[in-house]
Amino acid sequence: MTSKQVLIAIIGAGGVGKCFLSQLEVLARKRPSPQLSLCYICTSKKALYSSDYSAIATDSALSTLGSSSQTPLELPKLADYLASAQSKAILIDNTSSQDVADAYPQFLSRGVSIVTPNKKAFSGSYKLWQDIFAAAAESGAKVYHESSVGAGLPVISTLKDLVDTGDEVTKIEGVFSGTMSFLFNSFAPTSGSGGKWSVEVKKAKELGYTEPDPRDDLNGLDVARKLTILARLAGLPVESPTSFPVQSLIPKELESVSSGDEFLQRLPEFDSQMEETKAAAEKEGKVVRFVGSIDVATKQVKVGLEKFDRSHPIAALKGSDNIISFYTKRYGSNPLIIQGAGAGGEVTAMGVTSDLIKVLS
Amino acid sequence: MTSKQVLIAIIGAGGVGKCFLSQLEVLARKRPSPQLSLCYICTSKKALYSSDYSAIATDSALSTLGSSSQTPLELPKLADYLASAQSKAILIDNTSSQDVADAYPQFLSRGVSIVTPNKKAFSGSYKLWQDIFAAAAESGAKVYHESSVGAGLPVISTLKDLVDTGDEVTKIEGVFSGTMSFLFNSFAPTSGSGGKWSVEVKKAKELGYTEPDPRDDLNGLDVARKLTILARLAGLPVESPTSFPVQSLIPKELESVSSGDEFLQRLPEFDSQMEETKAAAEKEGKVVRFVGSIDVATKQVKVGLEKFDRSHPIAALKGSDNIISFYTKRYGSNPLIIQGAGAGGEVTAMGVTSDLIKVLS
Numbered sequence: 183m184t185s186k187q188v189l190i191a192i193i194g195a196g197g198v199g200k201c202f203l204s205q206l207e208v209l210a211r212k213r214p215s216p217q218l219s220l221c222y223i224c225t226s227k228k229a230l231y232s233s234d235y236s237a238i239a240t241d242s243a244l245s246t247l248g249s250s251s252q253t254p255l256e257l258p259k260l261a262d263y264l265a266s267a268q269s270k271a272i273l274i275d276n277t278s279s280q281d282v283a284d285a286y287p288q289f290l291s292r293g294v295s296i297v298t299p300n301k302k303a304f305s306g307s308y309k310l311w312q313d314i315f316a317a318a319a320e321s322g323a324k325v326y327h328e329s330s331v332g333a334g335l336p337v338i339s340t341l342k343d344l345v346d347t348g349d350e351v352t353k354i355e356g357v358f359s360g361t362m363s364f365l366f367n368s369f370a371p372t373s374g375s376g377g378k379w380s381v382e383v384k385k386a387k388e389l390g391y392t393e394p395d396p397r398d399d400l401n402g403l404d405v406a407r408k409l410t411i412l413a414r415l416a417g418l419p420v421e422s423p424t425s426f427p428v429q430s431l432i433p434k435e436l437e438s439v440s441s442g443d444e445f446l447q448r449l450p451e452f453d454s455q456m457e458e459t460k461a462a463a464e465k466e467g468k469v470v471r472f473v474g475s476i477d478v479a480t481k482q483v484k485v486g487l488e489k490f491d492r493s494h495p496i497a498a499l500k501g502s503d504n505i506i507s508f509y510t511k512r513y514g515s516n517p518l519i520i521q522g523a524g525a526g527g528e529v530t531a532m533g534v535t536s537d538l539i540k541v542l543s
Numbered sequence: 544m545t546s547k548q549v550l551i552a553i554i555g556a557g558g559v560g561k562c563f564l565s566q567l568e569v570l571a572r573k574r575p576s577p578q579l580s581l582c583y584i585c586t587s588k589k590a591l592y593s594s595d596y597s598a599i600a601t602d603s604a605l606s607t608l609g610s611s612s613q614t615p616l617e618l619p620k621l622a623d624y625l626a627s628a629q630s631k632a633i634l635i636d637n638t639s640s641q642d643v644a645d646a647y648p649q650f651l652s653r654g655v656s657i658v659t660p661n662k663k664a665f666s667g668s669y670k671l672w673q674d675i676f677a678a679a680a681e682s683g684a685k686v687y688h689e690s691s692v693g694a695g696l697p698v699i700s701t702l703k704d705l706v707d708t709g710d711e712v713t714k715i716e717g718v719f720s721g722t723m724s725f726l727f728n729s730f731a732p733t734s735g736s737g738g739k740w741s742v743e744v745k746k747a748k749e750l751g752y753t754e755p756d757p758r759d760d761l762n763g764l765d766v767a768r769k770l771t772i773l774a775r776l777a778g779l780p781v782e783s784p785t786s787f788p789v790q791s792l793i794p795k796e797l798e799s800v801s802s803g804d805e806f807l808q809r810l811p812e813f814d815s816q817m818e819e820t821k822a823a824a825e826k827e828g829k830v831v832r833f834v835g836s837i838d839v840a841t842k843q844v845k846v847g848l849e850k851f852d853r854s855h856p857i858a859a860l861k862g863s864d865n866i867i868s869f870y871t872k873r874y875g876s877n878p879l880i881i882q883g884a885g886a887g888g889e890v891t892a893m894g895v896t897s898d899l900i901k902v903l904s
Contacts, residue, residue, distance in 0.1 A: 208709035335879065336697045336704070343697070343897040348569035372854075493733075495882075498854065503877050512890050516864050518696065518883035521856075528873045536704040 186215055187269045188542060189235060191222035191260065194276030195244060198299055198329075201531035202276055207240040209535060216542060221271070222263070223247055224254040231255070235267055257285040265292035272541055274534060275300050284310065290317035290325060297537040299329030299530050304414070305407035308421050311414060324541045329533030331358065331408045332504050332524040340520060341415050344510055351416045353509040355475040355517075358408045360502035360525035361399040362472040364391050367499055370460050370469045372492040379456035380449040387446065391502060395442030400431040402472075405485045409474040413483050416476060420483060429486025431456075431472070463489040469497045495519060547576055548630045549903060550596060552583035552621070555637030556605060559660055559690075562892035563637055568601045570896060577903060582632070583624070584608055585615040592616070596628050618646040626653035633902055635895060636661050645671065651678035651686060658898040660690030660891050665775070666768035669782050672775060685902045690894030692719065692769045693865050693885040701881060702776050702869065711872040712777045716836040719769045721863035721886035722760040723833040725752050728860055731821050731830045733853040740817035741810040748807065752863060756803030761792040763833075766846045770835040774844050777837060781844060790847025792817075792833070824850040830858045856880060 190206065192199060210218045220238040222231040229252045230238055238246070255263060264271035273289050275282050275298035283303035286296055287310075303314060304327055318325045331337045344351055357363045369382045377385070383400075386392050392399050406423035413420045420426065430437075433452040436445050463470040468489040473496060476483050490497040499505050504524030507517035523529050551567065553560060571579045581599040583592040590613045591599055599607070616624060625632040634650050636643050636659035644664035647657055648671075664675060665688055679686045692698045705712055718724045730743045738746070744761075747753050753760050767784035774781045781787065791798075794813040797806050824831040829850040834857060837844050851858040860866050865885030868878035884890050 205709050209707070212707070212709075334704075334708075334873070336701050336881075339700070340697050343695075343893070343900075346570070346573070346900055347695075347893045347896040348566055348573075349893060493859065495856075495859070498856070498859065501877050512695070512887075512893060513884055516862050516884060518881075520697075520879075520881055522879035523874055523877060526873075532704070532708045532710060532873060535708040539704075539707055 186217060187219055188216045189219055189221045189264065189267050189269050189271040190274060190538075191231075191264055191271060192220070192274045192276060193224055193254075193260075193279075193282055194274075195223060195225050195247060196276065197527040198530045198534070199276040200244065201527040202274065202534050203240055203243060205531050205535040206538075209539070210240065213539075213542070218542075219269075221267070222255075222260070226254070228252065229254040231263070235269075257282065258288060261285065261288045261292055261294065264289070264294045270295070272297060272538065274298065274538070276531075276534070278302060280306065286310075286325065287313040287317040290314060290323045291321050293321045293323050295324040295326075295541050297326050297534055297541060299327065299333070299534055301327075301330045301404075301407045301411065303327070304330055305410040305423050308414075308419055326537035326540055327411075328537050329530045331411055332506060332520070333526065334529035334532035334536070335504060335506070335520050335522050335524055337506050337520055338411070338415065340518065341412060341508065344508060344512075344518075345416065349513075350511040351478055351508060352511065353475065353477050353517075354412055354416065354506065355473060355496070355509070356506035357471060357496060357499055357504055358405045358474050358506070358524065359399065359472070360504060360523070361386060361391050361393075361396075362405065363499055363504060363524075364389075364502040366469075366471050367501065369456070370463065370471075372469055372497055376460070378450070379453050380446070383449060384446055387442075395445065397432050397436075397442065397445055402428040402430050402485045405472070405474045409476060409483050409485060413476045416478050418476070418478065418481055418483070426483040427486065428484070431487075459487060467492065471496055471499075495521070547578060548580055549577045550580055550582045550625065550628050550630050550632040551635060551899075552592075552625055552632060553581070553635045553637060554585055554615075554621075554640075554643055556584060556586050556608060557637065558888040559891045559895070560637040561605065562888040563635065563895050564601055564604060566892050566896040567899075570900070571601065574900075574903070579903075580630075582628070583616075583621070587615070589613065590615040592624070596630075618643065619649060622646065622649045622653055622655065625650070625655045631656070633658060633899065635659065635899070637895070639663060641667065647671075647686065648674040648678040651675060651684045652682050654682045654684050656685040656902050658687050658895055658902060660688065660694070660895055662688075662691045662765075662768045662772065664688070665691055666771040666784050669775075669780055687898035687901055688772075689898050690891045692772055693867060693881070694887065695890035695893035695897070696865060696867070696881050696883050696885055698867050698881055699772070699776065701879065702773060705869060705871055705873075705879075706777065710874075712839055712869060713872065714836065714838050714870040714878075715773055715777065715867065716834060716857070716870070716878075717867035718832060718857060718860055718865055719766045719835050719867070719885065720760065720833070721865060721884070722747060722752050722754075722757075723766065724860055724865060724885075725750075725863040727830075727832050728862065730817070731824065731832075733830055733858055737821070739811070740814050741807070744810060745807055748803075756806065758793050758797075758803065758806055763789040763791050763846045766833070766835045770837060770844050770846060774837045777839050779837070779839065779842055779844070787844040788847065789845070792848075820848060828853065832857055832860075856882070 221235040582596040
């Protein structure tokens with residue numbers, strides 16, 4: 183980077199966006215060079231920017247944005263705006279929007295680097311994945327997305343290091359959803375009998391661990407998206423998150439009920455199914471967990487329920503933690519394991535901020 | 544980096560050095576730009592280089608080195624040699640030599656970047672630590688040492704990310720020695736009664752898990768060095784690896800016996816001491832482990848025996864795996880955990896190679 187100023191544009195000011203802003207403030211204070219200058223920030227309705235790229239104060243950005251009368255630039259215009267600046271620009275996409283994701287190649291091909299926790303760009307069609315990395319390779323712009331899997335946990339950087347240094351990743355396995363982790367750690371704990379399935383789902387929702395409609399967690403798609411990203415990084419050209427087996431925990435009869443509330447109300451009718459699954463595992467001295475796995479040699483990716491010995495690290499997980507095990511030729515029979523909170527504003531923003539540091543250096 | 548060629552100089556061609564050479568070969572094939580050119584390689588006795596920095600073929604470097612009649616350049620001369628090149632140069636120190644470590648500031652101040660698994664530079668005197676990072680900051684040269692703690696496990700990069708993004712690390716705890724891990728996982732397993740201490744030490748030596756003289760593992764200094772590095776990265780100005788409490792597992796009476804063999808021969812006399820320690824833990828339903836910990840708030844660093852519940856991740860470790868837990872403000876009560884093989888040529892070289900990739904990009 184030749185210039186001593188780097189422009190930062192942020193889309194999204196929700197939970198992650200807010201945490202990122204405060205981390206950006208700390209970072210800018212700690213690293214005087216290059217000077218980080220926030221030139222654009224928007225939500226879906228409002229925006230804040232000026233034609234001369236004047237710096238927006240990060241500490242008051244949110245309140246100023248709240249009272250702004252500017253509306254967001256359309257994505258092609260935002261790409262023009264950032265590509266026309268004298269300084270290098272980095273787009274921080276703190277949304278989970280497919281539209282923004284679809285526009286990444288436009289930004290990258292014009293030299294704008296991208297840092298994001300948004301899974302959509304990397305787990306959508308394989309063509310979008312190829313377009314993104316082709317655009318980045320051609321222009322030299324960078325694209326980092328550590329927080330798209332396991333939030334701030336060093337999952338993607340570790341997988342990249344394994345691959346780039348020539349190790350052979352044979353299998354990746356883990357619990358990739360904080361919601362699923364919480365549900366199964368309470369429903370089928372390693373000691374004690376655990377609660378009823380429908381009760382645990384209700385509790386998780388009340389504690390804010392699920393999406394507004396819990397079916398958006400229970401359908402397994404979020405985990406399938408993360409698996410798609412890791413499988414592609416490991417070298418498998420996975421077509422989409424629906425191109426491999428994904429077990430949904432939504433009973434067929436409740437797939438089409440109109441609301442999350444109705445779903446929760448009727449879920450107890452199906453408790454016996456989950457009880458049977460739990461009992462079958464218990465008979466073998468095991469517990470049931472919702473996991474994703476990638477077998478690189480046989481090219482099999484799958485998401486669903488599996489049984490584990492009580493002493494297995496996947497069984498022994500606590501709270502809503504994620505765990506990701508990398509089995510490789512170098513690491514042999516004992517995998518390289520990364521474990522910890524895989525969701526939440528602060529830790530997700532941490533992944534974004536550390537990616538930003540990588541782009542800067 | 545302006546030039547499209549980067550010169551690589553390697554000191555050390557032992558276990559790690561050999562693995563690194565083969566990883567370098569793969570890397571150079573995968574990443575055509577910048578072109579990596581091996582210009583210098585040496586052991587303690589022999590060297591291979593030419594005044595015009597001609598590329599040494601990596602695949603035959605070891606055999607050519609074996610029959611070379613050149614002797615290693617003295618360190619100040621090697622610094623001259625690398626600093627005088629037209630292209631950027633990176634020194635890979637694959638030794639565990641204090642002399643080479645002491646010379647890092649000379650290399651760095653002249654713009655030569657350093658990548659190394661050598662713990663000595665970062666766990667020696669605090670002045671050397673300061674000199675190294677001051678020289679790097681001034682010249683812009685990089686210094687990376689991921690493999691100095693936990694080999695290829697992403698320990699140092701993760702700690703740096705936590706600190707750089709503004710998280711507050713409150714405590715770091717773990718098993719930092721593959722030898723100690725193996726010894727205690729067999730001596731005090733979570734199920735079953737385990738073997739006698741002296742028998743396990745003998746077995747570990749026979750399997751190649753210990754230094755030639757096992758006392759070099761049992762004195763705890765290796766763990767103390769790793770703790771010194773992590774504590775400094777977490778912001779504590781630890782003076783040296785002997786400036787905090789380190790419990791040695793060498794019985795006082797055997798500290799001065801002349802050889803490792805004599806030590807092993809007399810060790811059974813002291814088995815009852817270790818049995819007592821194990822029994823005391825068992826009475827509480829716990830197992831004993833050799834751990835290091837850093838309490839950042841109280842600035843306490845210590846290395847020694849601790850008791851853990853059988854279900855604790857530190858107790859449940861397998862084989863010779865390391866485990867490192869980062870407790871931080873963001874991660875709350877459940878730490879960020881990294882686990883896996885923390886020693887061995889291939890995984891140590893992997894840390895070196897991934898650091899090299901970071902310097903290159």
